[in-house]
Amino acid sequence: IAILGNTQQKTFAVAYDVANQRIGFGANGC
């Protein structure tokens, strides 16, 4: 399997939208 690591996630607001079964990436989140 591929793994999306935390270095690549830096500065993104990573939203685990469980209700809608989706994952979102918002740039410049912090």
Add this chain to the structure above:
Amino acid sequence: ARTNDPNWHVFRVSSLLPSPACTASKATSNSSALSVVHQHGPCSPLHARRGGAPSHVEILERDQARVNSIHRKVAAAGASVVDPARASKGVSLPAQRGISLGTGNYIVSVGLGTPAKQYSVVFDTGSDLSWVQCTPCSDCYQQNDPLFDPAQSSTYAAVPCGAQECQELDSGTCSSNKCRYEVAYGDQSQTDGNLVRDTLTLSASAKLPGFVFGCGDSNTGLFGQADGLFGLGREKVSLASQGAPNYGPGFTYCLPSSSSGNGYLSLGDAAPANAQFTAMVTNSDNPSFYYLNLVGIKVGGREIRVPTTVFSTAGGTVIDSGTVITRLPPRAYAALRSAFARYMGQYKKAPALSILDTCYDFTGHATAQIPKVALLFEGGATMSLDFTGVLYVSQVSQACLAFASNGDDTS
């Protein structure tokens, strides 16, 4: 210089390394959000007391151990038939149930008990059960704060053996009518203790009464000085699941660009307005993990040539807060590395750094430029990485493409 080119990052070389001092401003998204800091950075409460942060090589080696254990766990869950030829050679699947801790990169501060006391814990989307070290303790490692003392909390309660939470626990056993848990991580780290409940305080206005967690009384391994670990996996016992009735299902986090900055972790928060979404995929063999479908990669605005089957046949993609470096199928990584290197011809190459084999020496440059890298997900979501997400910098003379190959996927 490509200052205005949307397909390039242009940056000051002096900004590659994090500040030695904490430069964090409040980055939380709302009042119930927890501040997230790098475990080994200057903003970490564990920073002052630590016995020395791990070196970059150690971080990357532990990262590989975590990746190996994720692969083992996935392989073990999918394996239904034991190959007698392999068995006869003494090859066996590992007994460990959990995944390796890696470097436990990011920590949050949470309050437990009444009155609440603060604890610095690793947060991990790759596991479910939360735990802290508790007193009395038969075998605890040295940690940052005093141990959690159930006797000092007016809202503490043990979870009885007959409780649903105990029965649903994979490793739950019963002893003197106390529900005992055990989590064995893939790097031989382990925590054992009683399953308990108490009030979890996220902020002055956000409390989670009756939060179920492990009260560890026998804990050994690579936990550093953290007071424990909070799991945000997909199973019922995770913080994400327990917080759902109060805050809504799901959570959002943001990891800072530098180890001297801070981010946030927020339960049940609405997604940011600019978020691009892809499907959260469920794998019943590995119910803790959050899967998604990576379908392509762009470098410098151009999609690299990789058949989509390279991603789809690789077994999917797991998003993990505890793995440092993204791992790609070998053919995808080879194409990414090749495309990236083509754009970087003006810079002197530097030696490899552990698992990172594409490194550059920016010594003597005031500014530098690298092509943007974007990850493409099923459904059209595009994640155009920050430049801190493209390079892993050990020093100015050794800044490496922050991706690695999964290696020989036939192995």
